[in-house]
Amino acid sequence: MLQSDGHEVEIIDFCQRPDLQTDHAWIRTGWDVVGLTIRNIDPIDIACESHVPHYLEYTRNLQDAADGADILWVGGGPGFSLFAAELTEAMRLSIGVVGPGETLMSRICADVGAHAGSPSRVMTGAPDPRFETRVMQYSPELMEVYTARDPSAMIGVETRRKSCYQGCTYCPYAHITQDDGGTCRAIPSLIEEIRGIYDAGFRRIFFTDGIFNAELRFAKQVVAAVKAEALPGLQWSAYFTPKPFDDEFAELLSGSGNDTVIVSPDSLDPAMMNEIGKSFDVRHVRRFLDSCRAHALNPRVSLVIGGPFESEQTVANTMAFVNDHLRDNELALNVGYRVLPETAMGRQTGATTAELLEPTFMEMDPQVFQWIFDHLDSRFLTTELMLNITAAKHGLKRRNTVKPKFSVARKRQMRLTVA
Numbered sequence: 135m136l137q138s139d140g141h142e143v144e145i146i147d148f149c150q151r152p153d154l155q156t157d158h159a160w161i162r163t164g165w166d167v168v169g170l171t172i173r174n175i176d177p178i179d180i181a182c183e184s185h186v187p188h189y190l191e192y193t194r195n196l197q198d199a200a201d202g203a204d205i206l207w208v209g210g211g212p213g214f215s216l217f218a219a220e221l222t223e224a225m226r227l228s229i230g231v232v233g234p235g236e237t238l239m240s241r242i243c244a245d246v247g248a249h250a251g252s253p254s255r256v257m258t259g260a261p262d263p264r265f266e267t268r269v270m271q272y273s274p275e276l277m278e279v280y281t282a283r284d285p286s287a288m289i290g291v292e293t294r295r296k297s298c299y300q301g302c303t304y305c306p307y308a309h310i311t312q313d314d315g316g317t318c319r320a321i322p323s324l325i326e327e328i329r330g331i332y333d334a335g336f337r338r339i340f341f342t343d344g345i346f347n348a349e350l351r352f353a354k355q356v357v358a359a360v361k362a363e364a365l366p367g368l369q370w371s372a373y374f375t376p377k378p379f380d381d382e383f384a385e386l387l388s389g390s391g392n393d394t395v396i397v398s399p400d401s402l403d404p405a406m407m408n409e410i411g412k413s414f415d416v417r418h419v420r421r422f423l424d425s426c427r428a429h430a431l432n433p434r435v436s437l438v439i440g441g442p443f444e445s446e447q448t449v450a451n452t453m454a455f456v457n458d459h460l461r462d463n464e465l466a467l468n469v470g471y472r473v474l475p476e477t478a479m480g481r482q483t484g485a486t487t488a489e490l491l492e493p494t495f496m497e498m499d500p501q502v503f504q505w506i507f508d509h510l511d512s513r514f515l516t517t518e519l520m521l522n523i524t525a526a527k528h529g530l531k532r533r534n535t536v537k538p539k540f541s542v543a544r545k546r547q548m549r550l551t552v553a
Contacts, residue, residue, distance in 0.1 A: 135236050135264070141243055150279045155192065158199035166204075166246050168196075169239060170225070171211035176493045180470035180533055181525035184493050186221075193225045206246055210235040210259070212310045216475055217491050218256045228252070233259035233310060234295070261316070265295060267323050274334040281336060288340035288371065289331050293356050294318040298344040300375065301478070302400075303411040303442075303542055307344045309476035318352050321359045332365050338393070339370045346372035347379060354386055361390040369393040376422035377414035384429040395426055396466075398436040402455035403448040409543040410441050410471075411478060416455060423459055436466040439506060440498040442482060442538035446505045453509035462513050469503065469526040471496040473536055483536040497535040503527050 136143045144165075148155055161168070170193065176184045197207070210231035214221055222230030228249065231238055238259040242249060262268070272289065281287045296316025298307045331339060347353040360370065368391045376397050387395065399419050401407050407415055419435070426433040437456070439449060456465055473479055473494050475487040485494060503523055507515075 135240055135262075135268075136243055139240055139243065145273075147276055147279075149283065150276050156195075158196050161196055161200045161205075162203065167206045167208060167243055169208045169210065169235075170214075170227075171235075172209065172214040172221070173211050175213040175217060175491070176472070178472035178474075178493075179468070179526075179529075180472075180493075180495055181522075181529035182493075184491075186224075186491060189221075190224055193227075197226060204250065206242070206249055208239065208242065210239070215310050216306055217487060220488055220491055222254055222256055226254075228254060230254075230256040231259050232256060234262055235259045236262040236264075261295065265292075265319070266317050267320050269323050269326050269330070272327075272331055272334065277331070277334060277336050281338075286338070288338040288369075289336055290342040291324070291327060291331070291339050292319065292343065293324055293341050293346070294343050294349070294352065296344075296348070299348060300345065300413045301411045303409070303478035303482065304471050304474065305344075306474050306476045311344075318349070321355060324356065325359050325363055328360065328368075329363070329365070332368060337367045337369060339368070341370065341372035343372065345375045347374050347383065350378040350380070350383060354383055357383075357386045357390050357392075361386065365391070371396060373398065375414065377418040379418075379422050379425060381425055381428070384425040384431060387431055388429040392431065394432045394434045396434045396436060397422060400436070400438045401441060401448065401452050402437065403451035405543065406441050406444065406448045406452070409443060409541060411542065419455075420459060433464055434466055435460060435464055436468075438468050438471060440470045440496060440502055442471075442479070442496055443541065444498055444502060446501070446508075449502065449505040450509045453506065453511075456514065457509075457511045460514075465514050465519075467506070467510075467514075467519055467522070469506075469523060470498070470530065470533075478542055479538075482538045482540060482542055484539050485536050489534075492534055494534040494536055495530070497537045498530075500527075500530065 146154055154160065172189060175186060176182060206229070207227045208229045208231065209221060209225060209227045214230065215232045218230040218232045229242065238257060277289055280289070294316065295311060298305065328339060370391055371393045374395050374397050376399070397419070399407060399412060399414070400410055402416055402419065404415055423433055437452060439452070471479065473483055473485060473490055473496055475490050479496065480490060506523065
């Protein structure tokens with residue numbers, strides 16, 4: 135977008151240029167604006183460490199290397215948006231951007247002088263009016279770097295930008311998008327973008343929407359268009375919801391190049407699903423699996439153990455469903471909920487945004503790991519799963535944890551009763 139506005143733009147990706155993590159000579163070549171985009175604050179994995187110290191160190195070294203040059207420093211990105219005020223101050227930025235940054239960055243760069251010398255501040259982005267018809271030009275060199283590192287890697291493609299309707303208590307997506315109305319991509323533009331990736335020699339893409347089939351009618355249009363394009367060897371995946379998901383959609387998916395149909399009920403205990411704000415229940419998951427089986431699709435069910443008020447009974451119920459309904463390769467299991475600001479789960483704990491900048495997880499009974507082993511069939515206990523659980527068990531000892539102060543599920547039920 136900035137290039138189309140007539141600006142000289144240089145994109146630095148450390149996967150492509152790892153040397154530039156320490157070589158800062160480029161900063162002294164006359165740049166007016168430097169934008170730093172942060173996708174992840176941490177891997178939201180209880181066994182992993184925060185990325186924030188690395189971001190602070192890099193920014194400090196880069197600013198020192200600039201040696202007082204008159205540069206407007208701008209921060210943004212999904213992870214940044216959750217902690218915009220805290221990171222804008224800690225990283226000594228001129229402007230921090232919450233939400234989509236394309237339109238706001240275009241305005242900033244159009245009149246840099248208007249922002250120079252002003253106090254540091256946080257600004258909220260606006261939806262990109264060109265998103266519907268814009269065709270992203272992907273760098274073949276950068277795509278090569280990503281896919282060379284991981285043969286299973288997929289190139290991300292957006293089909294729509296809308297706040298997710300599901301209301302999962304742990305998810306900050308609505309705050310990040312800042313867009314309740316939202317926009318769906320024009321199908322011709324989307325297909326042109328996919329073909330550009332394909333013609334560059336890349337065969338695996340991932341639709342990066344919050345939930346691909348949240349608007350089932352549009353999802354069907356996308357799949358039908360991909361199917362009609364008939365690009366040999368193209369494989370794709372996305373995050374799906376089991377509701378809405380019907381047989382017509384499953385039939386469309388079959389033969390479209392879909393690699394995996396990923397759903398995230400997170401729990402398969404009805405009470406826990408209610409507690410974490412799921413808009414569907416185990417009946418929808420069963421129907422989803424039946425539909426996938428009937429149309430030879432590859433479902434993948436993602437679970438997270440350790441939600442608010444998790445007990446041995448809720449774990450046992452979840453594992454009983456897994457044992458009865460999933461095949462060996464269809465389970466993805468993690469332990470521990472990362473508590474993030476601007477979420478119902480964050481409000482449920484009463485933790486402040488500043489407190490949550492350090493990796494913080496929902497408190498859980500240390501016996502949760504044993505409950506998994508006690509109730510999950512051994513056929514699911516792969517080496518990978520065992521290593522993940524062991525790492526999570528050790529990680530829990532080092533992590534900040536917070537208790538839920540009230541049940542979101544009970545409050546929701548009270549509203550329904552009053553209504």
